[in-house]
Amino acid sequence: MNAQLLQPAFVDPVLDAQRSFRAALKALAEPGLIQPLPAAPHLEGLAPATYALCLGLLDADTPLWLAPSFDTPLIRANLAFHCGCPLAARREDAVFALLGEHDLHDLSGFDHGNDRYPDQSCTLLVQLSDLDSGRGLNWSGPGIQAQRQVSLPLPQAFWLERQRREAFPRGLDVLFGAGHYLLGLPRSTRVAEECA
Amino acid sequence: MNDITQIPTRDPAYNFAYLDEQTKRMIRRALLKAVAIPGYQVPFGGREMPLPYGWGTGGMQLTAAILGAEDVLKVIDQGADDTTNAVSIRRFFARTAGIATTEATPDATVIQTRHRIPETPLQAGQIMVYQVPIPEPLRFIEPSETETRTMHALNDYGVMHVKLYEDIATFGHIATAYAYPVMVDERYVMDPSPIPKFDNPKLDMSPALMLFGAGREKRLYAVPPYTQVSSLDFEDHPFEVQKWQHCCAICGSHESFLDELILDDAGTQSFVCSDTWYCAQRVKENNQ
Numbered sequence: 001m002n003a004q005l006l007q008p009a010f011v012d013p014v015l016d017a018q019r020s021f022r023a024a025l026k027a028l029a030e031p032g033l034i035q036p037l038p039a040a041p042h043l044e045g046l047a048p049a050t051y052a053l054c055l056g057l058l059d060a061d062t063p064l065w066l067a068p069s070f071d072t073p074l075i076r077a078n079l080a081f082h083c084g085c086p087l088a089a090r091r092e093d094a095v096f097a098l099l100g101e102h103d104l105h106d107l108s109g110f111d112h113g114n115d116r117y118p119d120q121s122c123t124l125l126v127q128l129s130d131l132d133s134g135r136g137l138n139w140s141g142p143g144i145q146a147q148r149q150v151s152l153p154l155p156q157a158f159w160l161e162r163q164r165r166e167a168f169p170r171g172l173d174v175l176f177g178a179g180h181y182l183l184g185l186p187r188s189t190r191v192a193e194e195c196a
Numbered sequence: 197m198n199d200i201t202q203i204p205t206r207d208p209a210y211n212f213a214y215l216d217e218q219t220k221r222m223i224r225r226a227l228l229k230a231v232a233i234p235g236y237q238v239p240f241g242g243r244e245m246p247l248p249y250g251w252g253t254g255g256m257q258l259t260a261a262i263l264g265a266e267d268v269l270k271v272i273d274q275g276a277d278d279t280t281n282a283v284s285i286r287r288f289f290a291r292t293a294g295i296a297t298t299e300a301t302p303d304a305t306v307i308q309t310r311h312r313i314p315e316t317p318l319q320a321g322q323i324m325v326y327q328v329p330i331p332e333p334l335r336f337i338e339p340s341e342t343e344t345r346t347m348h349a350l351n352d353y354g355v356m357h358v359k360l361y362e363d364i365a366t367f368g369h370i371a372t373a374y375a376y377p378v379m380v381d382e383r384y385v386m387d388p389s390p391i392p393k394f395d396n397p398k399l400d401m402s403p404a405l406m407l408f409g410a411g412r413e414k415r416l417y418a419v420p421p422y423t424q425v426s427s428l429d430f431e432d433h434p435f436e437v438q439k440w441q442h443c444c445a446i447c448g449s450h451e452s453f454l455d456e457l458i459l460d461d462a463g464t465q466s467f468v469c470s471d472t473w474y475c476a477q478r479v480k481e482n483n484q
Binding site for chain 2: 013014015017018019021022024025026028029030056057058059061062114115116117118119121123141142143144145168169171173186187188
């Protein structure tokens with residue numbers, strides 16, 4: 001590890017980690033609602049929201065799988081220093097995975113948990129350029145009063161991949177991050193075909 | 197006395213909200229999974245807290261993990277803000293986190309509760325934290341954790357209905373009055389903690405996020421806002437909540453959950469609201 005690569009992370013590690021967790025909790029409790037995360041640090045290659053999630057949730061207990069686009073010496077060094085999380089070589093071993101928009105065509109390998117312990121599944125942290133420029137889909141399920149229209153810029157392949165792995169209570173939970181904003185897609189959310 | 201919001205100073209000898217950061221992260225990750233799988237019990241590495249099991253160690257660990265500097269905390273014990281358990285837990289977080297505390301339900305962002313849901317309707321953005329003694333609704337029917345876990349996995353809840361049916365066969369009605377089992381989002385049968393069944397309807401499609409923590413059993417679970425929560429029942433024996441012929445002796449409420457008081461050796465009864473803040477508010481309004 002090169003000491004010159006290291007950059008400051010949270011200004012207040014205790015309260016900033018709490019803020020990023022609460023944003024993530026709200027994002028998964030109310031799927032499709034955009035949650036702001038104002039005071040998040042920046043790291044080249046990682047949006048503030050994505051980086052804040054890493055800093056707030058990862059530690060030595062959570063092997064992280066890095067998509068090749070995020071596998072830079074800078075990101076490796078800072079995650080190792082600030083989080084101390086091991087990096088998983090295989091997707092199967094990951095508790096968290098960091099993906100970009102080009103990695104969503106193939107979600108194979110990630111742990112979905114099992115019927116007795118569905119909580120042991122992998123959580124995907126997906127970094128996008130924005131959270132509202134895609135085509136509108138109708139989301140419903142826990143956390144949504146009736147229906148919510150969400151326009152994530154995602155390829156159709158992602159929804160197919162998600163659908164193929166849908167076997168509630170098993171499944172993948174996704175936190176999307178773009179800039180200073182977060183949006184959650186838990187496995188419990190039912191996504192219907194596009195609305196007019 | 198009732199709606200004073202006090203901001204105390206934090207005792208710097210403790211980490212913010214008592215628990216260390218590693219423990220908080222572990223609980224936070226478990227909470228995210230709990231919210232993603234409504235009603236499912238997530239195992240977590242429960243820590244020893246500076247008070248015995250049964251006094252709300254599970255709820256306190258969740259509160260410690262979610263609490264931030266801007267939060268306003270309310271703690272109730274059977275609806276009361278001023279009983280030992282509520283006062284100690286409120287003081288504990290005021291001291292270790294330096295956060296504001298309140299007795300007013302609408303002012304609170306986090307409400308830790310032992311066995312009641314406030315009468316005042318909850319709002320979006322509020323978080324309820326329940327103290328849970330035994331998180332497994334099937335435990336009194338099936339003592340083995342391996343078995344109950346399989347029953348949850350297979351969505352095999354017939355035995356729960358058998359238990360409720362046995363109540364009907366013995367007493368003519370479903371005699372379970374508290375910790376009445378519910379079905380969350382048509383998938384998991386969940387113990388709503390020992391709240392009276394009077395409070396069960398408040399769980400259904402509530403705008404608030406509900407978190408449940410069991411310290412001794414080291415399980416936590418959650419119900420997100422706007423989630424279907426239905427109490428188990430039968431077509432010919434539909435779910436019903438308790439009703440009283442009396443009204444509250446202090447505020448006169450006919451709608452609230454009433455506690456029975458015995459006033460003398462002759463057994464003279466009186467009934468008062470279990471939710472002390474709700475009752476005090478009504479008295480104040482009536483006096484105006």
